[in-house]
Amino acid sequence: MNPIYLINQTTFQNYEDISVNVKPERLNVFIKKAQDLDLKPFLGHALYYDFIQNFNADGTIMDTTPQQYKDLLNGSEYLDRYGHIVLYEGLIPTLVYFTFARFIEADAVHYTSTGPVLKHHDNADAIAPKDIIKLVQQQRSVANAHANEVEKFLWDNKTEFPLWHYNGKNKSSRQAGPRIRSIDRTNFNYPSGYDPSGLDSYLPITEFMN
Numbered sequence: 001m002n003p004i005y006l007i008n009q010t011t012f013q014n015y016e017d018i019s020v021n022v023k024p025e026r027l028n029v030f031i032k033k034a035q036d037l038d039l040k041p042f043l044g045h046a047l048y049y050d051f052i053q054n055f056n057a058d059g060t061i062m063d064t065t066p067q068q069y070k071d072l073l074n075g076s077e078y079l080d081r082y083g084h085i086v087l088y089e090g091l092i093p094t095l096v097y098f099t100f101a102r103f104i105e106a107d108a109v110h111y112t113s114t115g116p117v118l119k120h121h122d123n124a125d126a127i128a129p130k131d132i133i134k135l136v137q138q139q140r141s142v143a144n145a146h147a148n149e150v151e152k153f154l155w156d157n158k159t160e161f162p163l164w165h166y167n168g169k170n171k172s173s174r175q176a177g178p179r180i181r182s183i184d185r186t187n188f189n190y191p192s193g194y195d196p197s198g199l200d201s202y203l204p205i206t207e208f209m210n
Contacts, residue, residue: 004052005031005059006039006073007095015096018103027103034098039091042147047163068160072153080156088153089146097143105136 008031009024018027040048051072054065061073071078075090154164 002057003028003032004055004057006035006052006055007031007092007099008059011092012096012100015093016100018100027099030099030102030106031095033102034095038098038143039095042094042150044164044167046165047161050163068157071157072150072161078153078156086152086156088149091150094143094146094150097139097146101136101139101143104132104139 005028009018009022009027012018012027043051051069054062054069056062061070071088071090073091075088075092077085077087080086154161155166158164
């Protein structure tokens with residue numbers, strides 16, 4: 001089965017400026033990694049696999065896809081249980097920034113026969129490793145902020161997503177290195193007293209990382 005890419009190079013134009021000289025097949029490598037290593041653990045395997053079945057080979061969503069999956073991907077406007085209007089942007093920005101962080105991290109390094117080296121360019125100065133790390137962390141923090149919105153959408157509409165089961169470990173299931181959830185430690189932007197888990201009090205992000 002050929003891999004399905006939920007976003008492509010054109011998608012990035014709405015969020016970040018990536019050179020047109022970057023080959024689509026190279027970017028696809030990082031899209032696939034972000035889907036498998038970031039998005040899948042975040043959504044949970046059951047929901048992810050059912051969700052991915054609703055896409056055509058070219059990455060477009062099928063017309064027969066249930067509306068809740070279309071809303072999960074593309075966003076929607078809905079009322080939460082308190083009657084507040086929520087403008088949900090969808091999964092796309094989350095996946096874009098997961099991918100962008102991975103792209104920045106890997107694009108700075110060139111693998112040679114003698115080992116990995118930092119890239120150098122004739123008309124530009126290479127960024128220092130410590131600055132690359134900061135850039136990666138910034139993009140992962142943005143991805144995390146968008147992921148929080150996805151999670152709120154799933155909590156608010158959990159009856160529409162029976163395959164989704166919250167697991168705090170999903171948030172920390174990341175590759176070695178800086179982790180999304182250890183960067184952005186802010187609480188969800190829920191109304192006072194909002195309890196997405198059904199417990200007596202909501203937990204801040206830091207609690208989920210235990």
